[in-house]
Amino acid sequence: MSALSRTQHTRKHVIETAGGVVASQHRQAAEAGAAVLRAGGDAVDAAVATSFVVGVLEPWMSGPAGGGAAIHWRADTGEAVAINFGMRSPKGLNINDYPLSGDGKAGDLFPWERVVEDRNVEGATAIAVPGTVDGLGQAHARWGRMPWAELLAPAVSHAREGMLVDWYAALLIASTARNLAKDPDAAAMFLDDGTWPKGSGWTAIPDNRLDQSRVAASLAHMAEAGPRSFYEGDLAQAMAQDVQDKGGCLAAEDLAGYSAWMGAARPVDYRNARFHVMPGLTAGPTFARVMEQLETADLSTPAATYVAYARALDQAYAERLGKMGDDGEVPEAPGCTTHFSVVDRDGNMVTHTQTLLSIFGSRVVSPSTGFLMNNGIMWFDPEQGRPNSLAPNKACLMNVCPVLGERGDTRFAFGASGGRKIVSAVSQLASFVVDGEMDVEQAFHTPRIDMSGGAQIIADETLPTEVISALSDEKPTQTTRRTVSPYAFACPAGVMRKDGANSGCTEIMSPWGDAISEDDL
Template identity: 60%
Template sequence: MLENFSSSQIVRKTVVATKAGVVAAQHRRAAEVGAAVLDAGGDAVDAAIATSFAIGVVEPWMSGPAAGGTMVLWRAKEGKARVIDFGCRSPRELNPADYPLSGAGKSSDLFPWPAVVEDRNVMGATAVAVPGAVAGMDLAHKHFGRMPWKDLVTPAAKLADEGLLVDWYTTLVTAANARVLSKDPDTAKMFLDDGHWPIAGEWTSLAEKHLNQKAFAQTLLQIAEGGADAFYKGDIAEQLAKDVRAKGGCLSVQDLRDYQASIVEPLTINYRGGRVYATAGLTGGPTLGKALDILARELSPTKGKPNAATYAGYARALDAAFKLRFENMGDHESPKAPGSTTHFSVVDREGNMCAVTQTLLSIFGSRVVSPSTGMLLNNGIMWFDPEPGKPNSLAPNKRCLANYSPVIGEDAQGRRFAIGASGGRKILGAVMQLSSFMIDHGLNLEEAFHTPRIDVSGSGKITADQTLSAEIIAALEKEMPVIQTRRNIYPYSFACPAGVMRDGEMNMGCTEIMSPYGDAIAGG
């Protein structure tokens, strides 16, 4: 809802509580696919799997089968959280010597690593890592799913056969990246007109244009029929490895055959009489845990909207947590660069929950399309520091470090939520603040998502929502320099969250208020 007050605009998304399940995703059509699964009798995991494949079609620059990521899930009857890890890995044949430093300053993409010759770690087939998304969804289905696998993947294949509608937002995203998309002929063929200009829809007429995703649709049909084996051990693996190697990469059939997702214990963060279940290891979870630990010791929140002292506490906690992350994990992501992550959250009628983040890393990933499979590929190699001898240095067959941080949380009153976000390093601050808004301040989901946030990502300064009061801004300026900005549609100044909440038997969902297609859909 858009309300005009003189020269100001207030954007709101209304949250409606329901006893049905809810899927909250960055694209409404993907959320609708997940909600339809809930209607058909599926549980939260089934809906998450269907949403995962569907969102790779309608947000192809963000994720897809060639992505990596993680899922945090909650099983209501067991009262137990679990994590499914499906992060990317570097290929076994990768040779760090093939990524020599150019001496030309810093990389211009997500991570300000020392620049590599020809940006081989950033763009092109040499930047492609072993994907994990299909294996992660397969593992979730085998252990927790109810519905047939085919019924969960086929809707995405139908969306791809139809092709993504080219509208104003699709045109905006491709236009902003047209120069790099033109470097790969297959990518240019999919996203650009005449190999140079973004494909534009006829917005003033009834005519519609759709991206040609027919090859992708066939790949999804093969996955629907043959499961994860079709992707990692069948024809898709052969075609994918062949395409990547033909373009100069080192991904092999063996890399795909050997890949395994895993079920691991969550990082359990006890917080103010409640708890937050996060991802452990080389993710944003440990940094989130450190930030919440600092908040628990140093902040005494009051119910209602957070005040100046609260925001100053957020800034200190995030700054300290990121300093530890830089020292111990070798993460040096630029907080300004746009990532290509997507997040969605699901709750079903029984109270089962999923928080899922999956990513190609950069927007449009490696900017390479596999022509045989129709998939846009990740650039997971960029997660590694190209300088040797660092905590996160580039090496073969190595797990990628990532900033994603989906969580399942609950407050002292028993309200439970599943949240996460896209936005690179900005994710951590968003998840921490949203968790605090609900646990510390008692806000409901709608109130939390509409409350202004700050971002502190280790750069020594604070990015603050310009709608924050003068008192809050003054308190923040005592901590470190402040840059005031507004929430935008593109590019995002802050992370882009999606979440669901369960309060008693009532469920609700919400997405980033500035996300034009983000929506929460009820089903089941």
């Protein structure tokens, strides 16, 4: 039985404003984006600033050396544009360097067959070609109003000061301290004496900061030289050499040849609404399949509605796992992704998810750049002959699911972190808005379930008894609380625009997440 308090209740206050709003898993990143909106920037400008700041202040989740996807809504043209900046395997990758160990399943996010020395999970051999910076750069080149250098300035400032290690940061660092200790540069950044997480005692005001001076220098260089300087030139050469010196195969040629994909988002009609999702090797098609099934489902009562959610998610994931090659994820694995959403005064929107994949990615820091590197190779199945099998120069299959929705005079931009839990969270939030006619505050405070291809349904224990009973009749059901760690129902963030007024909210249990309006500053 859980020892958690039965009398504690958590809520997040939501306001409506004519000003732009940024909802992020880190409050200071949201503030940086809101400041850009206040200065006259576009939603895209705010997204650039938010992305780089959250990479500094939540480095174990994402950063320049990761990947992801975003959808942009342009109010003047009515376009929904998708940008896939997912990671790729290096061209020089040799699948023979990843032999199966025969020791059963791997122990991180995906239960693939285990590889010798976990070479696909952590260390330099797990590093894929990053895409985040090019995705941001292409969006800024197309729609940005403010200079690139101004948008990176907040991240440079935060890196020079160093991220404050409070209790939450110390908890996350401690969760991976043994793995971080294997890389001297990661240990130097995140640990004391190569063992303990940097931080203060639990009764003390935190006064410890990470040394991110090398990150600051790299970001300052990128601010001056532009986004392609991450992929071409001295910084790119140094980063690739660092990875190769540690045994990886990322090459300067891989970086120079990287280009994010930009094109039309996939429209998904649903009842009296329309969603715009990511096409291709993302969770967008899975979201579309969930909504297709819900369209004809019985949603007349809460019990019927949640059973319909469970059935639709179960079927959609069965199809995903069979056709797209994503072969499962350990439910207890820690979160390792970040999501933020933006709406500006003109109604332009961005829903943006970025990740290192595992928490702390490969647990390898590039000493020349200061960047924590991804472990995108783990996204591939190490067994050959499958749709998602590991191979050189191949796109990774991602669980990211940024979604734009519109119903009448309401438009919203939602997304989440949480691996395979993402689709469960985002599809239910979308249904809450469309079917339940909820605003963003109601939607984010409404309990959810998770049904992401596993043997059982995970249900919020605050759901009514009749709902839990109906779910249990459908499939084995386990109840649990929404907590700070782990996030049993993913960690969403979203913004909404209705009748010209903007609002936003983040996962109510996230101690760092907040939605900030430009009018709040």
